[in-house]
Amino acid sequence: MLDEAWFGWALIVGMGVVAFFTRAVFVLPGSHLRLPATAERVLRYAPAAALMAIVVPDLAMTQGALSISIENPRLVAGLVAFALAAGTRSILATIAGGMLVLTLLR
Amino acid sequence: MREGALASAPQLIGIVPWGMVAGVAMVSAGLTKAQAVAMSVLVFAGSAQLAVLPLLIAKAPLWVMYATALVVNLRYVIYGAVLAPYFERLSRPWRVLLSYITVDGVFALFVGKYGPDDARPHKHWFFLGGSLVMWAGWQTSSCVGIFAGSLIPHSWSLEFAATLALVAVLVPLLLDRAVVCGAVAAGAVALAAAKWPLNVGLLAAIAAGVAVGLAVDRLGVARAGRG
Numbered sequence: 001m002l003d004e005a006w007f008g009w010a011l012i013v014g015m016g017v018v019a020f021f022t023r024a025v026f027v028l029p030g031s032h033l034r035l036p037a038t039a040e041r042v043l044r045y046a047p048a049a050a051l052m053a054i055v056v057p058d059l060a061m062t063q064g065a066l067s068i069s070i071e072n073p074r075l076v077a078g079l080v081a082f083a084l085a086a087g088t089r090s091i092l093a094t095i096a097g098g099m100l101v102l103t104l105l106r
Numbered sequence: 107m108r109e110g111a112l113a114s115a116p117q118l119i120g121i122v123p124w125g126m127v128a129g130v131a132m133v134s135a136g137l138t139k140a141q142a143v144a145m146s147v148l149v150f151a152g153s154a155q156l157a158v159l160p161l162l163i164a165k166a167p168l169w170v171m172y173a174t175a176l177v178v179n180l181r182y183v184i185y186g187a188v189l190a191p192y193f194e195r196l197s198r199p200w201r202v203l204l205s206y207i208t209v210d211g212v213f214a215l216f217v218g219k220y221g222p223d224d225a226r227p228h229k230h231w232f233f234l235g236g237s238l239v240m241w242a243g244w245q246t247s248s249c250v251g252i253f254a255g256s257l258i259p260h261s262w263s264l265e266f267a268a269t270l271a272l273v274a275v276l277v278p279l280l281l282d283r284a285v286v287c288g289a290v291a292a293g294a295v296a297l298a299a300a301k302w303p304l305n306v307g308l309l310a311a312i313a314a315g316v317a318v319g320l321a322v323d324r325l326g327v328a329r330a331g332r333g
Contacts, residue, residue, distance in 0.1 A: 005138070005141075007168070008136075008137050008138065008141045009141065009144075010168060011145075011158070011162065011168060011171055012137075012141060012144050012145045012148055012149065013148065014168065014171075014172050014175075015145070015148070015149045015151075015154060015155075015158065015171070015172065015175045016145075016148035016149050018154075018172055018175045018176045018179060019148075019149045019150065019151045019154060019175065019179055019182075020205065020206060022176065022179040022180060022182040022183050022186070023179075023182045023185070023186055023205040023206065023208045024186065024201070024202070024205035024206075025183055025186055026183065026186035026187040026189070026190040027186045027189055027190050027193055027201050027204065027205045027208075028198075028201050028202065028205060029190075030190065030193070030194040030201060033187070033190065034187070035183075035184070035187040040184060040187075041284075041319070041320060041323060042316055042320070043180045043181065043183055043184050044181075044184070044279075044281075044285060044319070045284070045285055045288040045289075045315055045316045045319030045320065046177050046180050046312060046315070046316050047153075047177060047178050047179070047180050047181045047279060048276060048279040048280060048285050048288065048289040048292075048315070049177075049288050049289055049291075049292035049311065049312045049314070049315025049316055049319070050157065050174060050177040050178050050292070050308075050311075050312050050315075051153065051157065051178060051272055051275065051276040051279070051289075052276065052289040052290070052292045052293040052296070052311075052315065053292045053293060053295070053296035053307075053308055053311035053312060053315070054157050054160060054174075054272060054296070054308070055269055055272050055273055055276060055293070056292075056293035056294075056296050056297060057296050057297055057300050058160070058269045059269065060297060061297070061300060064300070064301075066297065066300075074266065074269075077266070077270075078269070078270070078273065081270045081273045081274070082273055082277060085273055085274045085276075085277035085278075086277050089277075089278060090119070090120060090274075091119075091120035091121075091123060091124050091271060091274040091275075092119050092120060092122075092123050094270055094271075094273055094274035094277075095123050095124075095127065095267050095270045095271055095274065096123075098266070098267075098270040098273070099262075099266065099267055099270065102263065102266055103262075
């Protein structure tokens, strides 16, 4: 459990506001706001960059140390998951395949 | 509405395992069951939820988690800009409802089926039908993860499934070379910055990813202009 309950609630409510804001910012005004082309590019690169920045250290590091080798089961399973996601576009296949590889390697 | 629901139903195959993984991950990151349910309902954005949980475990400050959720959710700003002309004739409550319930899969279906000037009056019902199926599937599977997650043995390392779910969300975003280069740069910076305080490393990685993406994009435009 978290030390302080308010922290969890502050996180949830704040994220709720953020999630609603990103979805509603253009739909709700209903006017003919248009997104400038440069802004649209930044908006395309940022989510992929953020997700990579979270996923990559989780796969390529073991207990805080860089671990890029075939002996790192998380890295191998992660790479298989990338291939599965690219090939099948299926969340189920990606999760199931990655977990299977991780289990087999251990 | 039925048509939209039927069209989006196949996507439940992806939503259900994702929701279960998110449900388990929220509880094991330290949220109470009530908080996890509230997060599922209020935030209703699986990738942002899963992205924030490692930060919660690492005790990152609140603003870093808000910023991360914002960045991961920025793709919805683009969806919103595309959807705005479709929905501009609807009443405000309708627009609030459809904004809240927008998800990637239904957006793609809807934009693929209707043009912005399509005069068919009931297209928003198609959107709502598809979205409600996704919403119900997400909330149900999240709850299964939240309340039944403790039955799963720890040795299965299910927290790894949360990382895999993010991989599955990430890969379809890698549409062209510029996005791929940006994402690779972000991953590399995140590794290099792993010893830095968490907030600085993550933000530096995102900034590097956007910068490299833009640079590669410029380069491509310049080359196409010459050729």
